[in-house]
Amino acid sequence: MKAVICAIVAFMVFAGCVQNEQPVQLLDENYATAQDVSDVVNGNSQFAIDAYKKLNSENGGKNIFFSPYSISSALAITYEGARGQTAQEMQQVLGLPEDENAMLAGFAKIYNTINGKGKSYQLYTANALWAQQSYKFLDSFTSVSKKYFGAQATNVDFINKSEQARQEINGWVESHTNSKIKDLMPQGSLDPLTRLVITNAVYFKGKWKLQFEPSKTYGADFKVSPQQSVKVQMMHMSGEKSRFNYLENDELQMIELPYDGNGLLMVVILPLEGKMDDVDQSLSVQKIGELKAMLSEQEVVVNLPKFKFKTKYSMAQTLAGMGMPNAFSDEADFSGMDGTKDLYISKVIHQAFVEVNEEGTEAAAATAVVDATSIAQPQNIFNANRPFIFMIEEKSTGTILFMGKVTDPSKAD
Template sequence: MKLKNIICTVMICALLFSCIGCIDTGTSPDSELNANSTGSEIGNKSSSPINVESETVDKSSLMYAYSSDDYDIATANNAFSFDMYTNLTTDDNIVFSPYSIFTAMAICYDGAETTTQEEIAYVFYYPLSKSVLEKNSKEMMNTINSDDDNYDLKTANALWVRENYPLNERYADNSKIYYGGKVTNLDFRNEPEKSRDIINKWVATQTNEKIKDLIPDELIDPDTAMIITNAVYFKGKWLNEFDVEETRKELFYNSSSNKVGNAVDMMYTKQYFSYGESKNAKIVEIPYKGNDLCMYVILPEENNIEDFESKFKLSDYNKLKSSMESGNEVKIWLPKFSFDTKVELPATLKSMGITEAFTDDANFSGIYDIRKVPEDYALWLDDVVHQAFIDVGEKGTEATAATAIEAVDCCEPLPGQVVEFKADHPFMFFIEDRRTGCILFMGKVKDPEY
């Protein structure tokens, strides 16, 4: 009889905290989001000019990259971001950290083989060469964790393994070397609640106490073999803060009506910003102090955010960014907002193409020592939990978490002309690391006071 063992992958994002976890919870698929699979439009490296002529890049160009120079991890992360957004989107506000999910699953992937590896690589745009992913992941983490007095940005990983589990030494070493994932043994079988408390305290510490109960009650049971956790935290001040005295109660119109709105706290400023537009949307870049990170706010021309987001791909996001110019004064009205999102992802990931990994046919033989387990031993993913948080105000942001309508007929504002950007209806937002081009957090605001 096959032993039931579960890999639990947990991800957290603070700034937009993002949490992911694959854990044996016995969660019913009915409780998960109903998601549909989707393809993704892949853009070019952010470090080079955006190719607005091409809408897609073949996944194979990433999957079959056999050197670090040939693999663009930011492009992979961003392509996955839009795929996941399409599958997660609901009628409510949403925030998540694609980077957190991408990184936690990369640690699982390091132990995957055969079909299991191929399915995960296809969905996450990983290279089939694990060494390429390891090296690029380490470089990305080092950039994110580089100290800067202007803002707080950090990411961390940890592996929590059942006592006496025959962990493959090479897998453990790689997790530590390339992902900083220290291995801690816990008594899942005899002390499940104590184990849960230890993991949740680690998560809370890494997320500045914004996520305290990532691992829910009764998630850990005797069959739990491993829980992988990732945390991302960001807190930064705007390069030019909004004046608190300028914040007023103004109407915010929801997608269902152009005439009826709710009064919300609307911030206001007039400054020089990078701004662009197409016939369907406007984009403004709001930088954080230090200029390493920024928030892109994308405001559809129409109030129907559902129609807009269903067509907005990564290629559109890149094209809209390429339309931006910095020589214009922009009046910005932006609502204050603060909310979190928590989701379980197995059904979503299955619909996107990862199926074998959630069955006892999964091949994660790189994780354990095959010499110390029965011949019919099986290890598979059982649950993936993701949680994210964001708080945007006059001073800045704290958090843990794009087709393209081509701007062919767009009339760019003349130099020196004052343009207006009034986010008084649903919009999308992205928090991006400008150094790498990696989308750290992504979401939409449908109701600022939800």
């Protein structure tokens, strides 16, 4: 009987005021080149689009939110121990560079960029290994995991004290997401066959560069579908200072909303009425790149709903369906971890929380209603009163940290 690997990825995004940074040990990036980083980012972007489409097909009509970076980071560690067909499938699905040294250097550089100090927002990521204390893992695997991913191995006793190990892992996740993600691993998710758990957490907390005024937030209808609308709190910004990179064509509108500090930005893609399915199907790395190249700074009236929701995905079946079933089967080969073929991945659990509001704090109980007819109407109006796609990117590398789809802002789950 094969033993079990679990990959656990959790992250949290919260727009708000900045507190103390999480202390993170930076990695050795001396051999990382700009091309290494570009190759990892390009692969991550392709994985982001593929995963978005798969999750969208599996969760039709629901809000979607996930971190392609978080998932690929945890699974890249797992990939370091994969061999043969298992490694080939993982490399293709995750979009990992074929040059292993370039991949490792690229991940290390991105990790350091995310965890850099002196930011006006909070952004950090962390990895960890949780290994069965009586099981021998190869030094080559644990050393690479630590050197290039910052994943320190902690010995636990899954065989005799699986509940204690579960609580310890959940405590790590909670502490690395500012207590927003609790009890990630439910009771019974670990058992005596578990040999390794790989965790990744990403945390972001920041303010808009141009904040929405709470007094201008108003009640509005959001068209969940052509036949159904829900009431939402719609943030509003207009005037000479309301200038953003923006474009509109016969299919969609796109806008970039920067966060304070200019290191991160949210890209919002708003399909025109009746065009969401077309945009979903045609979405690609190339198309997004072409759209971004056409953005120009313009004065825009922006109406964006406040939203706050959490997601949780058991992604083993999703990833297998994307083209890497071998890793989850009895045919799995993770001999690069322990020198045997006794391991396979049983679970990939991904949980997330996101909140977007005017200035980053909790919303006020009372808001003013704005009469739409009293607002001067310039040429460009970005009115997100229907489902839209959004991404949060790290600007210097282009890494897509988070991606989602808001189908119903009134729902918390």
